[in-house]
Amino acid sequence: MRLFGSRAESPEAARPIPRDVEALEELVHRLDGASDEDSAWRITVESTVRFYNFGYGAIWVPDSAGRLQVLHESGPLVPQVQAAGRNDPGELVNRALRTRSAVFDDNADVATGCRRWQAAAKAGMVAAAVLPVVKGTEVSGVFEYYAPVPFYADEARKEKFAAIVRMGDRARKSAIAAAELRQVANDREAVTTVVTRLGQASDSQTSIKAALDAVRTAFGWAYGSFWAIDGELNVLKFQLESGSAGDEFRRVTLAATFAEGVGLSGRAWRARDLVFVRDLAELTDCVRAPAAQRAGVRSGVCFPIMSGDRIVGTMDFFTTEYIDLSESRAAALRNVQQLVSQRLDVVRGTERAAANARDLLDTVDRLRNASQDATSVAEQAVARASAMTAEVAALGQASTAIGDVIKIISSIAEQTNLLALNATIEAARAGESGKGFAVVAGEVKELARETAEATQKVADQIAGIQASAETVANGIHTTSETIGKMDAVQARMNDVLAEQAEMARALQG
Structure with missing residues (x-):
């Protein structure tokens, strides 16, 4: 009708x-x-x-x-x-x-x-x-x-x-x-899409971008952005975006920061949970609200990104028409929140492991260079020790030759002393005419005695030099053996460092 x-x-x-x-x-x-x-x-x-x-x-x-x-x-x-x-x-x-x-x-x-x-x-x-x-x-x-x-x-x-x-x-x-x-079916499909896109990301930046794009497109929203917590300033700072809600809204977004509890992202930070606002005009503490109204942005939803029990950032999304958030969609978004948080934890853990592997590889390279330098020094030390052993041996030979000369001098001194003694006896027999010759014979005898004493001192010093040379030679030999052992240890260290380098490359890959 x-x-x-x-x-x-x-x-x-x-x-x-x-x-x-x-x-x-x-x-x-x-x-x-x-x-x-x-x-x-x-x-x-x-x-x-x-x-x-x-x-x-x-x-x-x-x-x-x-x-x-x-x-x-x-x-x-x-x-x-x-x-x-x-x-x-x-x-x-x-x-x-x-x-x-x-x-x-x-x-x-x-x-x-x-x-x-x-x-x-x-x-x-x-x-x-x-x-x-x-x-x-x-x-x-x-x-x-x-x-x-x-x-x-x-x-x-x-x-x-x-x-x-x-x-x-x-x-x-x-x-x-x-x-x-x-x-419900669409939400499940959206979660599956997000999981698929996240699985294709290889680092934290591409993971965040993939999550923003996947969530925004899967749920049919206009704009999404990721905010990271600045540990020094203790505020949320803009990091990445997806989609568009107008130039003015974007400019305000790029320049904004949010303290805990302020604005949509700050509220999700404080609540440690999903936050939905049907009408952004209600957010009187949000610097983006006026720009959102002028751009025709209506509703907003935000959830925190966790690392363990610590919040590291937030993801917010906006629509150009008023929407209501059903229980199934809220549950789907909380699933997305957990998936994104877990994926970012895994990716960032992998990035940290790769960074540690790079640091380890750099350290191993430096140790290998230092080990090679040490090996080179040891080789030089062995060569110098061998040269010193030869020089000490030559010194021993020279000392032996000097000893032989001293023996000859000592023999001459003894013979001179005997001649002087005979001259004294003959001068005594000559009487008055042999007194002058006796004086000369006494002087020769005294010179022979002093020569014998000096020769003995030289002989004692040569004996000391020979003993020291032998001690030095033994020490150099022992040092050469020790350096040889160090060289063997250094070679084993090089093998271990090579294994560590391979492990570091495997971690990095």
């Missing part, structure tokens, strides 16, 4: 054409495209307004405090009705909420407490229909419609229209349930 018809001079001439079933069929068909409860409300309002040619339609839903808020509006009179009372539902909507029953009115002059209805009437509307959606004992929403033609609302038609509304609501709930099932 058609609820609204053309103006007529008599009720019989203006009786509506039965098209309500067609309207319901179209609504059910369009609800197949609903993705969540929010979109189902929107489709219901838009479909009803379009099918019946209403001037205005809206859905009011209660907020967390029970106050009604306009969720969606449709129709050519949206600006006029909004100007009359954007946040004031008015008398008709409040009455439907209070009585939990439909309210019909065709006289805006009487409804003085409803500025929205009066504004619609001023714009040419002649009928109002306000229809509550009751779930159990609670009203989950209130539809508000204004029509440019009379609405015939006798008791039978009211009941029939209420039945149509109930069937439409069941269709809406069925569509929401189907959408939730689709969303």
Whole structure:
């Protein structure tokens, strides 16, 4: 049945054409495209307004405090009705909420407490229909419609229209349930996509970028960014981005920092959990909120990135339309959070191991160079020791030759002493004529004695030199043997260092 018809001079001439079933069929068909409860409300309002040619339609839903808020509006009179009372539902909507029953009115002059209805009437509307959606004992929403033609609302038609509304609501709930099932499947597919993309990343930067791109595209969001904690300043700093939400929003993002508890990312940091904001305009402490409003960015979600029990950063994502976060999507995002955190832990652990391997390889190279230098020094020391052994041997030979000369000198001194003694005896026999010769013989004897004493001292010193030379030669020989042993140890060290170098290369690879 058609609820609204053309103006007529008599009720019989203006009786509506039965098209309500067609309207319901179209609504059910369009609800197949609903993705969540929010979109189902929107489709219901838009479909009803379009099918019946209403001037205005809206859905009011209660907020967390029970106050009604306009969720969606449709129709050519949206600006006029909004100007009359954007946040004031008015008398008709409040009455439907209070009585939990439909309210019909065709006289805006009487409804003085409803500025929205009066504004619609001023714009040419002649009928109002306000229809509550009751779930159990609670009203989950209130539809508000204004029509440019009379609405015939006798008791039978009211009941029939209420039945149509109930069937439409069941269709809406069925569509929401189907959408939730689709969303669960899509969320699982999104998580799988993220896992696949993360598995292809080889380092922390590409892992973060892969996660940003995969999450943003899998869930159909406009923009994503990664923020890392600066340990010195204890703030979140921008690191990477994915997608676009406008140049101004990007400029503000690149320049921003967030302390713990401030802004969307700061709240996720403090909560150590997923944080969702349906309307970014509510974030009065976020420097990006004004730019987001101007860029048409609506909702935002953020989760922390963990390393063990420590938060190392956050990932936030933004949409260009208002969204609601279902339990299944929140669970999927928490799974993504754990997967990204675990993957980054693994990748960063691998990077640290590779860096340590590079450091180890560098250290091994330096040790090998030092070992080679030590080997070279040892070889030089062995060569010098061999040369010194030869020199000491030559010194021993020279000392022996000098000893032989000393023996000859000692023999000559002894013979000179004997000759001097004989000369003295002969001078004594000569008497007075041999006194001069006796004096000379005495001097020769004294010289022979001194020569013998000096020769003995030289012989003693040569003997000491020979003993020292032997000791030095023995010491050099022992040193040469020790250096030879050190050279063998150095060779074994080189082998061990070569093995460590191979291990370091394996870790690095």
